[in-house]
Amino acid sequence: MPTGVSMSQALRVLLVCPTGLLRETIVDGLEGSVREVRCVDTLRELVPETDVGFDVGLYVAPETRGVLAAQDADLLKGVGAHNWLVLSDQRDNPIYTRLMRDQMPACAVPLEVSRRELPHLVVLATRSRRFCIRAHCDACPSSPVQSTVGATLNDQQWQLMRYLSEGLSNKEIARIERCTESNVKVRVRGLLDRIHVTNRTQAAVMAARAGLSYDRRQGSQAY
Known part of the structure; x- marks a missing residue:
């Protein structure tokens, strides 16, 4: 890692999220905290020759993304991401379920996670710390x-x-x-x-x- 660069600022993040306000919010939350954010709507958009070497795959899986998420689940093993952070209010969503089944490093957090929290959670995910934080979890209060x-x-x-x-x-x-x-x-x-x-x-x-x-x-x- 280059001198003067923190761990989070050296990270390459793959963001799988539909184009729109939610994606913009997530990118804004990561801006200045990571080296690169590659955005795609689905994993099928990735180019195998160039889209490799991501430190973290950040997959946004709302309930409405069921069919696309199920299709993307079949492509996870071929993606060049070492760790995954899944944003979803459903613990049994297809992406997280497949990652667990294939014993791939994966963490899950609720969609309501704040922009300020994202860089910290991304760093935790890169350290292969498996965790699943449910929405409205008493152990993770929204108050300071x-x-x-x-x-x-x-x-x-x-x-x-x-x-x-x-x-x-x-x-x-x-x-x-x-x-x-x-x-x-x-x-x-x-x-x-x-x-x-x-x-x-x-x-x-x-x-x-x-x-x-x-x-x-x-x-x-x-x-």
Whole structure:
């Protein structure tokens, strides 16, 4: 990765979404956060010789896309995308179902996900973290994390939230904090218990919704 370029800014994303306002909204949400977004209506539009090497395939699968999604499901294995992020309010949609059946790295999030969350979720998907966040999930509230957990977090726990927002592993956090992985593991477990979620991906989504981030290049943080 080039010096001075964050992980998300180096990513190539394949966006499969019908032309329209929803596609424009997603592209706007990713603009400036990834290197390239290749947009197609269906997987049949891809050119095998040139449309390769995507870090993430972002497939938008609303209920109305049933027939097209079923057709695209048959083409998934031939697509040059290493990981998939499926936006759908139906967990059993044809795309996600096929990805799970073929044991391909896949994550699913509801269509209502905000533009601010998308770059964080894309990074999590590239790290082959499988997760499925259902719409209106209690563990991923739409309200900012500050109003959810308020002053119950100390400075170290807020910093952990920033690390998790970028999908950092325990090993990576330990290297930054100059401590042991076991120490980080205990701290992360304590954080998850404190904010009442069951895994670090849910915590990452909460952090993203609160606008928390961590810049690996400078070790900086933002609200």
